[in-house]
Amino acid sequence: MKSATSAKPQEYPPNPSPDRGQDGIQADTCTCTDTSVFKDIFSADTFNSSEEFDDLFKKYQNQTGSVSRVKSYSSVISENKRRQQQIPNELRYGSVSFVGVHYGDPKRKGLGIRQKQRYLPRGCNVLVALSARKNELVITKTNLQHNHEVSVALQLFYNQKRRLISKEIGDAEDVVKLYPDNKQLKSFLQGKYHKAVAMQDVRNLKRKMKSGDGMSDIGKLTEIVDAEKGKVDTTVDDGGDIQMIAFATNEMVSMYSKYPEIIIMDGIYKINRYNYPLYMIIVQDNLGRGRAVFYAFVRSETADIMLDIMSSFCRMMENANQTKTVMTDKDKNEIHAVRALLPKADLLFASFMS
Structure with a gap:
């Protein structure tokens, strides 16, 4: 052995x-x-x-x-x-x-x-x-x-x-049908876009196209939130790829304004076909129930995206400075974002969220 x-x-x-x-x-x-x-x-x-x-x-x-x-x-x-x-x-x-x-x-x-x-x-x-x-x-x-x-x-x-930007992915949709073989498709993409496309990139591209058009889903989400007189905020990178989609309905904003003193921030995973983590911010109502007041789908959990989350939250809630305590886990990027955007709020670390 x-x-x-x-x-x-x-x-x-x-x-x-x-x-x-x-x-x-x-x-x-x-x-x-x-x-x-x-x-x-x-x-x-x-x-x-x-x-x-x-x-x-x-x-x-x-x-x-x-x-x-x-x-x-x-x-x-x-x-x-x-x-x-x-x-x-x-x-x-x-x-x-x-x-x-x-x-x-x-x-x-x-x-x-x-x-x-x-x-x-x-x-x-x-x-x-x-x-x-x-x-x-x-x-x-x-x-x-x-x-x-x-x-x-x-x-x-x-x-x-190495990653293909949104425009390149759109141009490549018909090509994927012509080149079902991964090796052939890899060679074509390398020659077309002069990028060192790897075999895993080809698999990811096919999986993304098979899952459907993410932009249409964003449009549907925007329509739903607009119908509720809510707010939607999106950020994209230089290549046009979506990094964050944050939203809050009018009812959620109103709920926060009633109970702004303590908020809970946490992320959950594997709940959508794009594998975007979902971050949510929750308040506690007068009956002790947790009520979601803000949602954000994110591509990754980097420091700049965490800051984008908190910036969107502060813009949507308008009176976010009324928050006195933020409960989160021990993730450094989350902590930095909270301290940057809510510098006067106290931080509590929840062991069950770590």
């Missing part, structure tokens, strides 16, 4: 070729800093809007092959609640930190026995932080030292670059 020894987890994405791109030509590879490229692109460290910074940051990533995500941020709405000098909406962020996609250490939940575990975190400390000062966004901190290989060729294999 073989002994159960701890296996080193595989790093993601798998490296198809350390030194060659898709066409077999030498790829630009970096395992050190991108400081010189960063300085060439960012001639100044102040910006008049978030769009100005975002455009330059995308240019920097495209040239170096780096991939990043939002680690944390505070919105203009939350910052203006505590600042005397108001921040213009064009800045979007009160503060924001972008980190490399391999930032942090792997969170291993098992015993390390499984041989094929993949983890994005690998201890990389790349970071770019900004903060709003007066009427500008200012870069306050940078660390551009990677501890892993970075190249434009490898960038194509990350999910952020």
